[in-house]
Amino acid sequence: MDRRKSLKSIVLGSVATGLLANGCKPENDETLPIKKAVHDPVKWRTEYENQELADIKEEGSFFNEYQKETMAVLCDMILPSSDQFKGASDANVVDFIDFMARDYDSESIQTTLLGGLMWLDHEANIKCGTSFKMASEAQRKSILDGIAYYDPEVSERDRPFEVNFFTLVRNLTMTGFYTSKIGIEELGYKGNMPNVWDGVPQDVLDQHGVSYEPEWLAKCVDQSKRNVIAKWDENGNLIS
Amino acid sequence: MQIIENAKIYDAIIVGSGAGGGMAAKTLADAGLNIAIVEAGPFFDPADPKQQTQLKWSWESERRGKATRFRPFGDFDAAYGGWDIEGEPYTHKEGTKFDWFRSHMLGGRTNHWGRISLRFGPDDFKHKSIDGYGDDWPIGYDDVKPYYDKVDKLIGVFGTNEGLRNDPDGYFLPPPKPRLHELFYIKGARKSGVPVYPSRMSMLTKRINDQRGVCFYCGQCNRACQVYADFSAGTCLIFPAQKSRGQVDLFVNSVVREVTTDDEGRATGVSYINKEDRKEYQLKGRTVILAASACSTARILLNSKSEQHPNGLGNSSDHVGKYLHDSTGADRAAFIPDLMNRKVSYNEDGVGGMHVYSPWWGDNSKLDFPRGYHLEIWGGMGMPSYGFGFNVNDFNKFFGTKVGGYGDMLRSDAKKYYGAVVGVSARGESVARKDNYCEIDPSVVDEWGIPVLRFRYKWSDLERNQARHAHDTFEEILTNMGGELLGTKPGREQDYGLHTPGRIIHEVGTTRMGDDPKTSVTNKYQQLHDVDNVFIVDAGVFTSQADKNCTWTILALSWRASDYIVDQLKKQNI
Numbered sequence: 001m002d003r004r005k006s007l008k009s010i011v012l013g014s015v016a017t018g019l020l021a022n023g024c025k026p027e028n029d030e031t032l033p034i035k036k037a038v039h040d041p042v043k044w045r046t047e048y049e050n051q052e053l054a055d056i057k058e059e060g061s062f063f064n065e066y067q068k069e070t071m072a073v074l075c076d077m078i079l080p081s082s083d084q085f086k087g088a089s090d091a092n093v094v095d096f097i098d099f100m101a102r103d104y105d106s107e108s109i110q111t112t113l114l115g116g117l118m119w120l121d122h123e124a125n126i127k128c129g130t131s132f133k134m135a136s137e138a139q140r141k142s143i144l145d146g147i148a149y150y151d152p153e154v155s156e157r158d159r160p161f162e163v164n165f166f167t168l169v170r171n172l173t174m175t176g177f178y179t180s181k182i183g184i185e186e187l188g189y190k191g192n193m194p195n196v197w198d199g200v201p202q203d204v205l206d207q208h209g210v211s212y213e214p215e216w217l218a219k220c221v222d223q224s225k226r227n228v229i230a231k232w233d234e235n236g237n238l239i240s
Numbered sequence: 241m242q243i244i245e246n247a248k249i250y251d252a253i254i255v256g257s258g259a260g261g262g263m264a265a266k267t268l269a270d271a272g273l274n275i276a277i278v279e280a281g282p283f284f285d286p287a288d289p290k291q292q293t294q295l296k297w298s299w300e301s302e303r304r305g306k307a308t309r310f311r312p313f314g315d316f317d318a319a320y321g322g323w324d325i326e327g328e329p330y331t332h333k334e335g336t337k338f339d340w341f342r343s344h345m346l347g348g349r350t351n352h353w354g355r356i357s358l359r360f361g362p363d364d365f366k367h368k369s370i371d372g373y374g375d376d377w378p379i380g381y382d383d384v385k386p387y388y389d390k391v392d393k394l395i396g397v398f399g400t401n402e403g404l405r406n407d408p409d410g411y412f413l414p415p416p417k418p419r420l421h422e423l424f425y426i427k428g429a430r431k432s433g434v435p436v437y438p439s440r441m442s443m444l445t446k447r448i449n450d451q452r453g454v455c456f457y458c459g460q461c462n463r464a465c466q467v468y469a470d471f472s473a474g475t476c477l478i479f480p481a482q483k484s485r486g487q488v489d490l491f492v493n494s495v496v497r498e499v500t501t502d503d504e505g506r507a508t509g510v511s512y513i514n515k516e517d518r519k520e521y522q523l524k525g526r527t528v529i530l531a532a533s534a535c536s537t538a539r540i541l542l543n544s545k546s547e548q549h550p551n552g553l554g555n556s557s558d559h560v561g562k563y564l565h566d567s568t569g570a571d572r573a574a575f576i577p578d579l580m581n582r583k584v585s586y587n588e589d590g591v592g593g594m595h596v597y598s599p600w601w602g603d604n605s606k607l608d609f610p611r612g613y614h615l616e617i618w619g620g621m622g623m624p625s626y627g628f629g630f631n632v633n634d635f636n637k638f639f640g641t642k643v644g645g646y647g648d649m650l651r652s653d654a655k656k657y658y659g660a661v662v663g664v665s666a667r668g669e670s671v672a673r674k675d676n677y678c679e680i681d682p683s684v685v686d687e688w689g690i691p692v693l694r695f696r697y698k699w700s701d702l703e704r705n706q707a708r709h710a711h712d713t714f715e716e717i718l719t720n721m722g723g724e725l726l727g728t729k730p731g732r733e734q735d736y737g738l739h740t741p742g743r744i745i746h747e748v749g750t751t752r753m754g755d756d757p758k759t760s761v762t763n764k765y766q767q768l769h770d771v772d773n774v775f776i777v778d779a780g781v782f783t784s785q786a787d788k789n790c791t792w793t794i795l796a797l798s799w800r801a802s803d804y805i806v807d808q809l810k811k812q813n814i
Contacts, residue, residue, distance in 0.1 A: 042289045044296070046282070046320060049310055053302065078646045085651065096304070104308045149644040152634045167631075167644070174629025174650060179298035179305070184624060187655065188584035192295060192623050194456035197590045199417035204583050210423040219400045219438060221414035221445045226454050230446045232393070236401055236411045238446075 052104075062101040062110070067117055068094055071169075073133045074120070077144060078173045086182045088173050096176035097169070109168060116165030123162075196223050243511060245522045250276045250489075251809060253510055253525035255496045255540065258348030259791050260777035260798040261531030262473030262481075263391075267802035269486030273809070276523055277478065277488065278512055280495045280532075281320060281344030284351065284474055286464035293318060293463040298625045305625035312341075314625070318464035318472075319343040319352035323742075327687035331694040338564075338678075338695035339742035340535060346492060347474030348533070349745065350791070352462045354593050355470055356616070357397045357442040358788035359388045359796075361406030367784055371610040373702070374672045377783040378755045378764040381408070387796035395471050395795070396448045398591075399440030407599040407788075413446045415439065415595065416457070419588050421579060421619035421662045422596045428721035429598055434615070434713065439597040442471035442792075451480065459622065461592025470592070494521070495688050498544040498553075499528050499774060505548030507774045513688045527773045527805060527814055531798070534564070534780040535678050538750040539693050541761075542680045552680075554768035559761050560751055561679050563672040564697065565785055567746040568613065569739040570707045570730075572714035573663035574723030575635050579619075582659045588620055600668075600787045602709075609705040612787040613668025615713070621659035629654055638724050661726070664717060666710035669787045670703050672749050676741075697741040707736035746790050751780035766801040773814045777801050 043050050063071060071094045081087030088094075101110055120143070124132040128139040135143070147162045148170075156164055177183040199220075205211055231240040251273040254261045261277065268275050286292055293316040298304045301315040308315060312322040321343040330340055343349045362381040368374050385408070391397075392411035401409035415438035418426065426436045443455045443465075452475075453467025461470045468475040482488045493515040500508045500522060509524040530537040538561040544553035552560055593616075600612030633653035636643045681694035711729055718725055730737035754760025757769035766781050768774045777798035779790045786793075808814045 044290060044293060046310075049308070052310075079650065080647060082648070085648065096302075099302050100306075103303050103306070144646055148646050149642050152631070152637050152643050163644075170632075170644070170646065170650070171630040174632055174654065175304060175624075175626055178624045178629050178654060179626065181297070181299055184297070184299075186651070187624060187658065189621065189623055190584060190587040191589035191621075192297060192458060192460075193587070194295075194458065195587050195589075197416050197457040197588070200420045200423070200588070201583075201586050204420060204586065205423075207583065208420060208424075208578060210420070210427070212417065212423070216438075217417065219415060220417045221398070226446050228447065230396070230413055230448050232411045236389075236409050238412070238414060 056099070056102050059102055062098045062113075063094070067114075068098070070117055070120065070131070070133045071097065073140070074169060075173045077140060078170050079177050085186065088177055091177045091180035091182050093173050093176040093180075096180075097172045100172060112165055112168055116162065116169070119162050119165065196226070198223050243520045243522055246524065248524070250274050250509075250523065250525040252276075252527045252529050252805065253278060253523050254529045254531060255510060256280075256348065256531035256533065256536070256778065257346050257478055258473050258531065258533065258778070259350050259794045260779070261529070262347065262350070262477030263795050263798035264529050264531060264777045264802045264805075265481040265488065266477040266484070267799055268806060269481035269484040269488050271806040272485045273806070274487040275489070276491060276525065278491045278494050278496055278510060278523065279344075279346055280515075281346065281348075281493065283490075283492050284318075284320075284346040284464075285479075286318065286351070286472070286475065287466045287468070292466055294460050294466050295458060298623060303626060306627075313352060313462060316460075316463050317352050318462060319349055320345045328692070329684060329686065330692050331681045331684055333694055333696035336696050336698050337740045338697040339740050340693070340695070340747075341742065341745045342533070342536070346478060346490075347464075347472045350471065350473040351464045353745075353791060354789070355441040355443055355461055356593070356597075356789045357399075357440055357471070357792045358599075358614070359408050359410060360384070360786045360788055360793050361404075361408055363406045364784070364786035364788070367611070371604065373610050374784050375752075375754065375759075378753055378760075383764075384793070384796050384800065387800045388792065390799060391792060391795045393448075395442055395476055396444045396452075397440055397442045397792070398438070398445045400438045402437055404599065410440075412440070413444065413448070416445060416590055418595045419590055419620050420582070421576070421659070422594065422617060424576060424579065424721045425617045425662065425664075425717070426596060428717045429615070431720040432713070432716045433601070434598050434717060435601050436596050436598050439594050441591060441593060443591045444469045445591070452476070455591060457587075457590055459589030459592050491523075495690070496532065496540055497688070497690050498540060499530075501544070501546050501548060501553065501771070503548075505546070505771060507553075507771055513690075515688075518688075526809065527775065529775045529777055529802075529805070530780075531776070531778045533778050534747045534750045534782075535693055537776055537778055537780045538678055539680070539690075541751065543691055549770065554751070554761050554770045554774060556770050557758050557761060559759060562674045562677045563749040563752050564676050564678055564695070564747060565670045565672045565749050566741050567744040567785060567789075568668040568670050568699075568703050568706060569665065569744040570710045570714075570737040571663060571665040572711060572718065572729075572737075573661055573726045574718035574721065575638065575657070575726060576660055576662050576721055576723045577638070578722050579660040579662070580656055582621060584621060584658070589622070590620075594618065607705075607709065609702050609709065611669035611671065611702070611706065613666040613706060613710055614787050616665040616667060617662070618665070619659070619662035632657070635660075635724070662718070662721065662723065664714045666707070666713070667744060667746075667787070667789070668703075668706050668710065669785050671700070672752075672784050673700070678750060699735060699738055699741065703738060704732070704736050707738045711737055746779075746785060748779040748782035748785050748790055751776050752783045753781045754783065765804040766797065767804075775801055775805060
């Protein structure tokens, strides 16, 4: 493909139309150079990185089936599904953690994850006479209640292993979920798309008790003239 | 193995395609010259879907954007390379530290940089006259001003004319409005007497020509812009150079080993290794322009030994590699309770990086350190990526409630604290010293057989005192914002939080300019004192760094030197 030409058409396409100054719904702005992110399933990394990634994937799973099932039960207790919310499994969080356990620089978490799963079953056997995943929800909760809370003023090195294990799984579950499509939707993040930034909405300014100074705003970009080519006088004053 | 020679004789061979090399290429090609650009890494165009990372979602990375050895600023960052490149080591002396960031690709490190585009001011060229440290430049602000003006107009930078004496006005595009956390910063900083202005960065908030697009505010300049609305050397200089009236031959994946010379000791061209076939080649040119980055250029010169230049090319002064200095860096963050429970009703990605900043405001004659720093501000409701939700409710400790847990409470904690952390970073000037340097390590080569660099670098109390002052400033401003400071304040034993030298990636000074050939490597036109047809257009020529980022000055100086090269070639003086 002639990428120079395709770029040209993207850039020129944005010149062709005039500007609609509609601050509220910038994602519909006709003048934006690209309407919507194009997500072709292209291999966007370098050949070197793609090879590394292929090697990691070829290794196969880090967890065995039993460990995966236990992880799924654990992650779904961290972020359960309900009528209101999607859960960790809906975002394939265990697959994400499995990948992270095989990725670059992952040695530090491998032992914690494997050891922690053993600890969970040991604890469940002693307390409930069954494995963690086979225990009842109440039994599982009683185990988690003992390891889920910590004093942030105490350094990680000085906390019990099982608390650190659960912190690791909670962190990875939260990241895995809130970086997934459903997690980002739940959070409500509105970015990562072409738009025209024109300041903080008034209701948000009011909520946080701040305001713009007129002198400052007077210096800022007039978005209705963003497509007019810049010109200056000899003193550096913008005149277009 | 035979070295393969290319019969063509170029007017100029430019080594490196970052800010300095890109500007030289554009200027020389516009003048109709035949040039070769030799770049150690691959071709890169952020408009190519196969290389583009802009607007990808976190879930499009298996590791959700987490850094790798190859992309230490995250999986979507546009810079290939990093601190630690496989097969291309560097070493250290006397247990000192220097971290060297290299990005081998078309456009080099400009593909991911912060685009903070600050002119040096009049004082920045004459610091020895002011405080007695280091040396004055052989040129002053008035020599460079016309080129800063031209760079502003050619490349585009937003900002405002504020009439500040040492942070000069320019030809600015209008800045974007501040974000919510930046309004908090403005209040907090002013309460401490720290002035705040719109930042000065090279993104196009307004159209400057029909070849480049206008910013669409995705906040991802570090991923390089597919409509070329931010400055990268490839998109804004090399591509236009290829379309201008000169002849431009681009050699990628080509690592320059040395500058070749004739019996009189003048440069005849360069030899390089083609990474694809691992063979060595030679190019011939009337001039050689080095723009490989401060340390890489020093390495090439030191490795270019001959009978005429036994100490390395341009190194009769023994100054190549000396006076290496990076910006100082220190940071602190705080949790701002007044920024809790934010509405996510709007997109505040903005431009990549800050919309406001504080240039240096202090009077060093009354302080225990001679050079200043500027403040950068970060925060906001960014796209969640790897690390989001880690220790999600640690801030509960400020309210006396339990930390940790599981279940839906974690969801409300994540939302409650989303966008409530603000950070401030200081980026300051260190003093250039002869005993901070890079040199050739005679016992180590890289996988291309080229001897590598060995670094020796130590901070002094001048930098430590500056960092201590910066941390006092962070604490004051963040507290003024109602913030709860995060982490602990670093003390003397942690060098007051100074980052390892090299970490700010503003290294300069290794081939400094000066009037005296005994104490400098190039003259004020960036021409080697020892060899009249070799020029240096990267940050190696900086006699001193300023409390500013170096790129805008690299560009202005490279343009100035390139005008001189064109003139000298036309007059057949070189």
